[in-house]
Amino acid sequence: MPAYHYPDTLAEACSILAAADDGMVYGGGTAVQILLKQDVLFASDLVDIGRVPGLTDITRTRSGLRVGPLVTLRQMETSPLVREVAPLAATVYGHVANPRVRNTASVGGNIAHGDYRLDPPTALMVLDASVELTSSRGKRTVAAREFFVDFQKTALEPGEIVTAIEIPHQPGSAGTHFVKLSSLAANDWPCASAAALVVDGSRRRREVRLGLGALSHIPLYVQFEADAGSTADEVVATACAAAEAVIDPIPDVRGGRDHKKRLGLVAVGEAVRASWKEGDDERRTPFWRRRR
Structure with a gap:
């Protein structure tokens, strides 16, 4: 012990x-x-930091x-x-x-x-x-x-x-969304998860950021830019292509590699589509009424 x-x-x-x-x-x-x-x-020693102030x-x-x-x-x-x-x-x-x-x-x-x-x-x-x-x-x-x-x-x-x-600070005009897909139970480890954030870039470009969980041996980060006039379908297609290039799931009781990869792309698509739309809605909202 x-x-x-x-x-x-x-x-x-x-x-x-x-x-x-x-x-x-x-x-x-x-x-x-x-x-x-x-x-x-x-471990040879367990250091309980519960008494340390300010943590x-x-x-x-x-x-x-x-x-x-x-x-x-x-x-x-x-x-x-x-x-x-x-x-x-x-x-x-x-x-x-x-x-x-x-x-x-x-x-x-x-x-x-x-x-x-x-x-x-x-x-x-x-x-x-x-x-x-x-x-x-x-x-x-x-x-x-x-x-x-x-x-x-x-x-x-x-x-x-x-x-x-x-x-x-999360940018007030950003669109965000999180998708978590589980195979065994809602509170179990995810089979795939994706957090998306869409924020204004420069020259009518928008930056799309993706954080991916359970789809490789480490959490993954993907980022790309899209034209502000792009449709949601176009941005989702770009996001899925970018994610597919790095996704490499570990098979386990929650699903095989191909199954997890398919679910991962579903999670990416849903997260990006929702965050792209939310970003559009935020831009149409007067700045004094936006989320802060």
């Missing part, structure tokens, strides 16, 4: 991790508890939001501040598993777990979020799009702790 530690400060937590042979941070604990029960957790806060910044790693997924789903500044994030966090899990799982633990089927990274990538990492060596920031580096492996280095997620 690993040794348990309960530091009172972030510096103390970093010091314990630096000295441990194979330390692991304990946040919400949903994933860690499962691994412990399955007897596949080989449960959601704060407004000049650029958007700063979210502490111990904020629960349920808080992200229901927070008026998150719904105001980054409504797509609130929507996607609200699709994770079920209320029981969302009331326990933490934002930092969720992303640090690094599972390729996670829902939140799809939104964090299209919103251009970043992850703050802290260790006894100092702090650094990694873009959410670069945080997932391999199968269940993240950019976290030994001794580092996720200390915040920074989420920029």
